[in-house]
Amino acid sequence: MKHSTIALGIVSALTLAPAAEASLSGCTFQGQGTLQTQVYFANGINTKYADALIASDTLRSIYKGPLEGVEENSTYQFFPAYNLSQGFTTDVIQVFQQKMQEDPDGSIAYMVYDMLQAGLTNDAIRQTVAIAVTDGYLLAAALTDELLDDLADTMAQLSADAMKDLNQVNDLHSGLYADALLNGKRVLVVAHSQGNLFTNSSLARVIEMLPEHKESIGYFGVASPAAETVNGADYVTAEDDRVIQLLRVSETVLPANIDNDPGLLHDPRDFLNHGFLESYLDGRLSSRERIDSGIIQLANTLKYPELIAGEGAIRATLTWGDQPDVDLHVFEPGGAHVYYRNPQGSDGTLDVDDTNGFGPENYYVACNDVSAGTYKVGVNYFNGNGPETASVTLYLGNGTTFGPRQITLTEDKGSAGNNSPRSAFSLTVSDDGQGNALYSVE
Known part of the structure; x- marks a missing residue:
């Protein structure tokens, strides 16, 4: 059963898994600091x-x-x-x-x-x-x-x-x-x-x-x-x-x-x-x-x-209405499924999780940890008593933003929906030939 309290906080860089060998440089925008x-x-x-x-x-x-x-x-x-x-x-x-x-x-x-x-x-x-x-x-x-x-x-x-x-x-x-x-x-x-x-x-x-x-x-x-x-x-x-x-x-x-x-x-x-x-x-x-x-x-x-909330090469955020719980899910190129049961992926981290309505939830990949391949971002209506609307926004390390995209959710799925979340974004990352990330969003 999902934990019933809000988990807010930044996962320390010391706890992050080592970046994969195929990681790219994913950030070109200015603004930090x-x-x-x-x-x-x-x-x-x-x-x-x-x-x-x-x-x-x-x-x-x-x-x-x-x-x-x-x-x-x-x-x-x-x-x-x-x-x-x-x-x-x-x-x-x-x-x-x-x-x-x-x-x-x-x-x-x-x-x-x-x-x-x-x-x-x-x-x-x-x-x-x-x-x-x-x-x-x-x-x-x-x-x-x-x-x-x-x-x-x-x-x-x-x-x-x-x-x-x-x-x-x-x-x-x-x-x-x-x-x-x-x-x-x-x-x-x-x-x-x-x-x-x-x-x-x-x-x-x-x-x-x-x-x-x-x-x-x-x-x-x-x-x-x-x-x-x-x-x-x-x-x-x-x-x-x-x-x-x-x-x-x-x-x-x-x-x-x-x-x-x-x-x-x-x-x-x-x-x-x-x-x-x-x-x-x-x-x-x-x-x-x-x-x-x-x-x-x-x-x-x-x-x-x-x-x-952390930011970097990729950042996905989720908010919704007053129903108790909608969850953010990300499938990374290497196969890791990042969500509340597995907040640390091979590339990124679910560092903000909410279970009391409205959100927000946040997933991010640090600037130098992004991998070539496809990141699939979706949502699962975990717990509620009526229709709900999820809003998902995608921020990229080149300074561009996609969304918010709104997804209508008709009924809660519980943990049965964890492996088949509703799709919000499909993000494909490729190498520009010099070790820098190129992004394509669907």
Whole structure:
């Protein structure tokens, strides 16, 4: 039976098996020995990946140089923590689901859902909302026949799609953040709009997973629809942000805290006064100064976490949801099967194992221990009571990253699944003729 406690720690180099004669030099990237911070942009609803990437790149262009200039030997990397859009209506439903999770008794949006399910007419729904909510006539006016009919016709499927996407995004984001912390990197998130709701959930989960790293992860919220912040996070929301104003009619939302109106002749904002780049990050707006100071404050106060997970030529990490146990498995070129019963392989080591839900788990091969041949990375659903999603990320010694790849697991297999894990990656390593590793990933 599998041991029921978390085994976290780095296996000492003195305990590693000697490298095989066929080992290659597998690392060409730089970064060891530097103070590293991962900066993520968490986007709002109805956002294409290309636009999230533009926002992340804009943050890089503004902040990378100044932040690295403050602290010697520090590096900052910028990435999107992408919230996939399922379309405007589904995204809106997803926000309502997140608000219901925040406060099940305080969500007027779910009151509308209940009335739709009960078969009330559109006029009856609007009349009920207008009476039940302070200034409810504003929300009632927004509940057009088209929107209510669309919700009624497609509510069940949209709700299922939105909830599935919500859970997958939470799993992905918490996995990204936990993985960086295990690898000794601070995590700084800049969240916009719905991204604040995802960030609250993800940070709360990561802090539950890695409470010792609570002071190494933080975020700054922009145009937040959330009712609260997690881990003492600061935020900025404009008084005339029309998106947040409308949501505030039906939901509990953090108060607006800035007058962001630069005057009619010098206003670069979009019509809703809500967009991240044009309505908050533009240097002509008061919000920009608040964002600058918030990011600098985090850069000055977040602690660098202790390195727990090893890295090198190959590194595979696993995270999942709240089911008790999913296991990381690696089959090495020489035939070694590395997993919880055999954490030390011929090449690499399973140095982080978890059995209490969420993960993470970590396998790595040191830079000079990688062998020519194929490494097969997979997962086994060891113990749980329902479907689960595993997220596996592969990091290589040439600085490239693959994933996270998500694997849907329908039921637990116990130890019977150890010899046939679900495949996540197949990595083939070859010799470039000079003793250096070349990687090919499927």
